[in-house]
Amino acid sequence: xxxxxxxxxxxxxxxxxxxxxxxxxxxxxxxxxxxxxxxxxxxxxxxxxxxxxxxxxxxxxxxxxxxxxxxxxxxxxxxxxxxxxxxxxxxxxxxxxxxxxxxxxxxxxxxxxxxxxxxxxxxxxxxxxxxxxxxxxxxxxxxxxxxxxxxxxxxxxxxxxxxxxxxxxxxxxxxxxxxxxxxxxxxxxxxxxxxxxxxxxxxxxxxxxxxxxxxxxxxxxxxxxxxxxxxxxxxxxxxxxxxxxxxxxxxxxxxxxxxxxxxxxxxxxxxxxxxxxxxxxxxxxxxxxxxxxxxxxxxxxxxxxxxxxxxxxxxxxxxxxxxxxxxxx
Amino acid sequence: xxxxxxxxxxxxxxxxxxxxxxxxxxxxxxxxxxxxxxxxxxxxxxxxxxxxxxxxxxxxxxxxxxxxxxxxxxxxxxxxxxxxxxxxxxxxxxxxxxxxxxxxxxxxxxxxxxxxxxxxxxxxxxxxxxxxxxxxxxxxxxxxxxxxxxxxxxxxxxxxxxxxxxxxxxxxxxxxxxxxxxxxxxxxxxxxxxxxxxxxxxxxxxxxxxxxxxxxxxxxxxxxxxxxxxxxxxxxxxxxxxxxxxxxxxxxxxxxxxxxxxxxxxxxxxxxxxxxx
Numbered sequence: 155x156x157x158x159x160x161x162x163x164x165x166x167x168x169x170x171x172x173x174x175x176x177x178x179x180x181x182x183x184x185x186x187x188x189x190x191x192x193x194x195x196x197x198x199x200x201x202x203x204x205x206x207x208x209x210x211x212x213x214x215x216x217x218x219x220x221x222x223x224x225x226x227x228x229x230x231x232x233x234x235x236x237x238x239x240x241x242x243x244x245x246x247x248x249x250x251x252x253x254x255x256x257x258x259x260x261x262x263x264x265x266x267x268x269x270x271x272x273x274x275x276x277x278x279x280x281x282x283x284x285x286x287x288x289x290x291x292x293x294x295x296x297x298x299x300x301x302x303x304x305x306x307x308x309x310x311x312x313x314x315x316x317x318x319x320x321x322x323x324x325x326x327x328x329x330x331x332x333x334x335x336x337x338x339x340x341x342x343x344x345x346x347x348x349x350x351x352x353x354x355x356x357x358x359x360x361x362x363x364x365x366x367x368x369x370x371x372x373x374x375x376x377x378x379x380x381x382x383x384x385x386x387x388x389x390x391x392x393x394x395x396x397x398x399x400x401x402x403x404x405x406x407x408x409x410x411x412x413x414x415x416x417x418x419x420x421x422x423x424x425x426x427x428x429x430x431x432x433x434x435x436x437x438x439x440x441x442x443x444x445x446x447x448x449x450x451x452x453x454x455x456x457x458x459x460x461x462x463x464x465x466x467x468x469x470x471x472x473x474x475x476x477x478x479x480x481x482x483x
Numbered sequence: 484x485x486x487x488x489x490x491x492x493x494x495x496x497x498x499x500x501x502x503x504x505x506x507x508x509x510x511x512x513x514x515x516x517x518x519x520x521x522x523x524x525x526x527x528x529x530x531x532x533x534x535x536x537x538x539x540x541x542x543x544x545x546x547x548x549x550x551x552x553x554x555x556x557x558x559x560x561x562x563x564x565x566x567x568x569x570x571x572x573x574x575x576x577x578x579x580x581x582x583x584x585x586x587x588x589x590x591x592x593x594x595x596x597x598x599x600x601x602x603x604x605x606x607x608x609x610x611x612x613x614x615x616x617x618x619x620x621x622x623x624x625x626x627x628x629x630x631x632x633x634x635x636x637x638x639x640x641x642x643x644x645x646x647x648x649x650x651x652x653x654x655x656x657x658x659x660x661x662x663x664x665x666x667x668x669x670x671x672x673x674x675x676x677x678x679x680x681x682x683x684x685x686x687x688x689x690x691x692x693x694x695x696x697x698x699x700x701x702x703x704x705x706x707x708x709x710x711x712x713x714x715x716x717x718x719x720x721x722x723x724x725x726x727x728x729x730x731x732x733x734x735x736x737x738x739x740x741x742x743x744x745x746x747x748x749x750x751x752x753x754x755x756x757x758x759x760x
Contacts, residue, residue, distance in 0.1 A: 371585065428576075
């Protein structure tokens with residue numbers, strides 16, 4: 155893709171993301187007009203509307219977008235790093251570790267103590283999973299072999315899943331229900347502080363990933379060739395693994411395990427615009443943001459007042475679209 | 484000027500008792516073509532990887548252009564040496580142009596996209612390798628020969644001073660194999676140092692200035708094709724009876740040794756008649 159076309163496409167994707175945010179803020183139990191939204195953002199108009207927009211819908215839409223962006227950037231990175239189109243943000247067991255943390259926080263009643271208990275516990279669990287996977291991968295060799303990393307991720311994920319089932323076996327019904335809902339993923343707990351944390355995380359992470367984009371392109375051919383074309387392979391693998399894992403950890407601890415977005419968004423970009431990671435990373439980040447903002451709005455509204463798990467909506471909307479793209483491509 | 488130099492180099496793979504490379508010393512002069520030959524498992528690819536810095540020798544040192552190889556950054560080395568490694572498996576769809584364009588990566592900073600000079604280098608490399616017509620084709624749809632030419636084009640797009648190729652013509656037909664050897668000759672005429680690993684002894688003898696014959700990680704012989712391709716030496720290293728003939732062509736190749744592997748029974752008959760004389 156030429157520089158000019160890439161820039162125009164990025165602008166279009168940014169505009170699309172903004173539109174999805176607006177759509178997400180407009181619809182809900184009370185539908186709002188664009189005028190009402192604009193007034194409410196500035197603090198004018200009906201105080202109830204101001205509260206709905208400023209404290210509920212806007213932070214939630216923005217958090218959805220940031221989570222979608224983080225998961226898509228992470229998924230795209232893992233797909234290149236592991237040379238595996240099936241890789242998603244959770245492939246190395248990060249979600250399993252996060253879930254163990256969250257479930258323990260729920261079962262031991264910490265969740266009622268402070269609203270930060272679950273995100274913190276989940277983040278600690280995710281970090282534990284990352285370190286465990288690395289330790290196992292490095293037992294075998296001194297360097298980071300991505301095939302062994304993949305295996306280590308899968309077994310660590312399986313182990314953490316077993317831990318969750320064990321803990322849930324002894325949990326009371328209410329904890330059980332909360333834990334299951336957390337694992338299905340939800341953006342209902344969105345606040346501006348959570349949004350800010352993820353934003354602070356996401357922006358430098360995506361910029362760093364963009365500096366690694368050429369190396370990630372080369373990994374699609376092979377690590378040896380990447381070295382011959384000027385890449386410090388080991389350093390790049392560590393960086394890419396670290397950034398993608400931390401992005402997933404942050405997203406999961408704030409929103410639970412939301413599936414599908416991180417796996418499919420990079421493939422959509424690949425089918426439509428090609429595999430060049432210099433474009434794919436920012437494009438998948440924006441598209442993931444738009445996709446999750448949109449599907450979360452649907453999840454809130456289609457069966458209102460019941461909220462559907464956002465992962466369910468994402469898959470229901472995303473799978474037919476993806477199949478259509480595959481047939482066309 | 485010397486491009487590659489190594490002295491008493493040794494290398495061992497983890498958990499393998501024997502040395503893969505055992506006391507190898509080489510001196511590869513700039514602008515020449517050197518072919519590394521030898522049986523399977525004799526250490527040819529290992530030697531190449533040591534000279535390219537993806538493996539580090541356990542003993543001895545490697546110099547590239549007079550500087551210790553490990554003091555070169557990967558990016559700086561990639562601006563000097565174009566490499567065509569053995570088999571690559573591409574996991575995501577890529578067009579020929581995208582593959583060749585990767586040869587420009589070492590010349591771009593972290594953020595810069597290809598400019599006019601880069602595009603000119605890419606176009607020239609594709610034209611030289613005769614893959615310009617395939618530019619927009621996905622790599623997966625190419626034949627083995629076309630794919631290999633595209634990979635050579637990627638190395639040429641680096642505009643390197645040296646080329647290293649690991650069995651570049653394996654499984655190719657005559658046309659594609661000769662096209663690649665002719666390209667190497669052309670690059671040699673332009674002052675590019677060429678280092679290749681090959682099993683095609685006869686083309687190596689015709690195109691290389693020097694041969695390095697490896698046997699079990701050691702240099703069994705190195706020198707001009709005539710010095711290295713001697714019947715007794717080739718037979719003992721490869722463990723197969725051969726005949727050496729010399730080739731003379733109308734366009735100036737003369738006295739080039741050509742190795743003809745013999746059928747087992749005819750070899751026995753030949754040898755016993757030799758003994759009878």
